[in-house]
Amino acid sequence: MKLHEIAAAVHSRLQGDGEIEVAGVASITSASADDLIFVEDEKFLARGLECAAAAVIAGEFAAAARGKTLLITDHPKLAFARASRLLAEGKQARTDRKIHQTALVHSSARLGSAVWVEERAVIAEEVEIGDNSRIGGGCNIGRNVKIGRDCEIYPHVTVYPGTTLGNRVTVHAGAVLGSDGFGYVRDPQTGRYEKFPQVGRLVIEDDAEIGANSTVDRGALDETRIGRGTKIDNLVHIGHNCRLGENVIIAAQTGISGSVVIENDVVLGGQVGIADHVRLEEGVIVGAQGGVPSRKILRGKGVVFWGTPARPIHQYLKQLAALAKLGGKR
Numbered sequence: 001m002k003l004h005e006i007a008a009a010v011h012s013r014l015q016g017d018g019e020i021e022v023a024g025v026a027s028i029t030s031a032s033a034d035d036l037i038f039v040e041d042e043k044f045l046a047r048g049l050e051c052a053a054a055a056v057i058a059g060e061f062a063a064a065a066r067g068k069t070l071l072i073t074d075h076p077k078l079a080f081a082r083a084s085r086l087l088a089e090g091k092q093a094r095t096d097r098k099i100h101q102t103a104l105v106h107s108s109a110r111l112g113s114a115v116w117v118e119e120r121a122v123i124a125e126e127v128e129i130g131d132n133s134r135i136g137g138g139c140n141i142g143r144n145v146k147i148g149r150d151c152e153i154y155p156h157v158t159v160y161p162g163t164t165l166g167n168r169v170t171v172h173a174g175a176v177l178g179s180d181g182f183g184y185v186r187d188p189q190t191g192r193y194e195k196f197p198q199v200g201r202l203v204i205e206d207d208a209e210i211g212a213n214s215t216v217d218r219g220a221l222d223e224t225r226i227g228r229g230t231k232i233d234n235l236v237h238i239g240h241n242c243r244l245g246e247n248v249i250i251a252a253q254t255g256i257s258g259s260v261v262i263e264n265d266v267v268l269g270g271q272v273g274i275a276d277h278v279r280l281e282e283g284v285i286v287g288a289q290g291g292v293p294s295r296k297i298l299r300g301k302g303v304v305f306w307g308t309p310a311r312p313i314h315q316y317l318k319q320l321a322a323l324a325k326l327g328g329k330r
Contacts, residue, residue, distance in 0.1 A: 016069030038080035166206035181217040181240025
């Protein structure tokens with residue numbers, strides 16, 4: 001793409017030759033002559049100007065700089081991410097539908113324009129797939145699944161029957177969507193466990209991303225829902241009947257039990273454990289390895305909770321200091 005096209009698309013101010021074309025993005029150290037880089041800190045600007053890159057996305061601190069074409073913006077890293085996506089979409093643009101000869105697509109499935117189905121994928125009956133979506137090799141898409149447009153389903157993803165994915169959803173390799181929740185009822189006479197019905201569904205809204213080898217269970221009787229723009233890392237488990245709001249961030253190895261409500265803009269660090277029927281209110285942050293007991297409510301936009309049981313970080317650090325002092329006395 002030409003730099004003036006990128007500048008307009010990412011809402012940055014162009015300084016220099018807008019007719020220069022770039023083909024990709026890179027770091028300062030690995031950039032080649034047709035790459036775009038970004039500089040978020042003024043102390044790295046000189047290195048950015050001296051490297052091989054064709055152009056630099058930078059903040060207002062670079063406005064007086066010379067030597068390269070610049071894209072000036074208040075948020076260089078964000079603009080760089082958007083530019084990267086534009087370049088990637090340009091490379092992947094396609095107008096033809098392509099079904100690999102080894103893929104199995106049921107005759108009742110409805111595929112939009114420019115849908116690609118790669119080798120050994122299985123598309124069951126009554127599946128709907130929107131325009132420009134890609135189904136990776138070895139995927140299994142169950143009956144009555146609905147997948148929106150511009151979705152990227154990487155290899156060996158399993159989507160259970162009745163699951164719905166919105167537009168621009170990305171699902172990485174090995175993820176399992178819509179599997180049965182872990183729900184059982186104990187017979188007090190025999191001590192045996194009887195399976196509770198797992199007949200609900202899973203809905204994943206627009207612009208969500210599910211990491212590799214993550215699992216999201218469907219609802220028991222109703223639904224599990226992942227909100228718009230939510231990003232889930234690798235190796236995350238989300239139990240049945242959970243409701244996640246918009247723009248939630250969940251880092252790797254987090255486990256969320258059933259019937260948890262997570263409101264908009266919540267952030268969960270790595271290896272967080274959340275018990276059943278917990279509610280995390282808008283903007284709460286739970287630090288790595290934090291643990292939240294059953295039916296607990298955490299509230300406070302921007303408040304960081306840490307430890308097990310999770311409590312506000314200032315309280316947690318005070319308790320650690322008290323324990324250290326007590327240990328020193330002993």
